[in-house]
Amino acid sequence: MIIKKSLEKWVLLSPALVVLGLVTLVPFVQTLWLSFTDTRITAITKPISWIGLENYIYALTDPDFIEALGRTMYFTLTSVGAEGILGVGVALLLNQKFPGRNILRVLIILPWAVPTIVNAVMWRLIYHPEYGALNSMLWQMGIITEYQSWLGDPDRALNMIIFADVWKNFPLVAYIALAALQTVPADLLQASRIEGAGPWRRFRTITLPWIFGPLLVVLILRTIEAFRVFDIVYVMTRGGPSDSTKTASFFVYQEYFSYLRSGSGASYAVLLAAISAVLITIYYIGARRQVQG
């Protein structure tokens, strides 16, 4: 009976194991193998030689890659940070009682529902240097005296992309925070209020610690997602101007499909995977704490 059950378990799991094995595990091992070779994408087949750690040594001393990594970290921390603050703020608002609250709760799902690419396209149009709504609006309000090239300026292109990313993703954080807020015991807040704690103090000492677990988990999840950012950059700037928005995934994409260096590209990809693995482990620890309570 026990043997039968154990066998059955693997039978039930086997389709999933086959799919994931073929589509993720095998390619990953192949990428790992490639990263130790000097393979290039060419029409003619040429012998591939094993070059050990050479790609890695090059990658880790490549200032362009280090810069791309730094940019990705900046993108990740800034956008996830802003999504966290905005998300919690919105959740606090939506947790209050006021007329129109229910409509607002439904409406804020819209940015989340807009496809990533449409979001990127929409903001690209809004930021357009000549015909964009942002320029026109700020100019008519007298905030700027001449039209700006929002995505054409290396100093701010990345921040403009971050803004677009935050707009799309804050609802997710807001919903998770709201779900957690609804479980904060009212009598605890009441007791604290009677003891004379102000709203900020109540938030800091009761509400925030109470929602911290779920909030942390969703923020780590967003961190993992933001770290591999590609689509929004592809549509909005293609990594430019002067590489100022070239994130790590975009960097590897170019190494593969523009410069056709698959061996070297693979080593960059493995390094990204290693960083992601660290983040995933942190997520695992955080999520397990949540389950155990």
Add this chain to the structure above:
Amino acid sequence: MKNTTLQTFGLIALSVLLAAFTLAPLVWLVIMSVSSASELTAKPLIWWPSEIDLSRYGDLLNIQSGSGERFLMALRNSLMTALTATLLALIVAVPAAFAFSRRGASLLLLFGFLATIMMPPITYVLPLYDIFGSVGLLNSSTALAIVYCAMLLPFATWLMKSNFDAIPAELDQASMVEGASTFYTLRRVVLPLALPAIAATFMLSFLAAWDEFFYALIFTSDLTAKTLPVAIADFTAGRVTDYGVIAAVGVLASLPPAIVAMCFQRFIVSGLAAGSVKG
């Protein structure tokens, strides 16, 4: 606790601000899609069109026009790829979820499943490209559907598992004691009870597949398989002089997920919450 009038006023002011922040870009996208080309290139912009111009939608929904062909083919490819992938993912995820919920499969393995989709796709893409190339599946909806199935599978398994956990085990045990096979029990006892969960999993998976861009960009090259996100990126990269067309494509591509999200908000939010909170 009752809010004072002043507090209520403050809350309403904040919520108006939030609604504006959330809706303004979308409303503007819709306005752009129905404004005339000359109004969209005025300086400063004309915020409200003198007349509503629906011709772009007419063109996009007409297979005879150039942009219509590109749009409708991409729409078809997106629907086919996303539906196939979602169905495949569910067929594979349900037995796996049952193994995790009822047959004691290790949760570490489930986490391993989840870890595969948390990795950057760039780590898988090149070998997949080679494999699909060697079996002649590049630029096909089949290849994309297979990749998407693997992409959706871990989360679907996870969602289904937590829903199976909520169904009392006595029910399927009783069925097994009476001599029914596991397959029969799963199909006749467990699945009917899990229908709402399946619906929620289906929707979330479908939306994820609908949204995917990276693999589609790399694995597809023309109208036979390009999905909407790739077609939209093409529209913007090409020398389109009328921004209203791009806006109209954006509106059309956002409609299905926006409608699903608004109508089934409760479902979706609980699914998202489960997915990110409970691990």
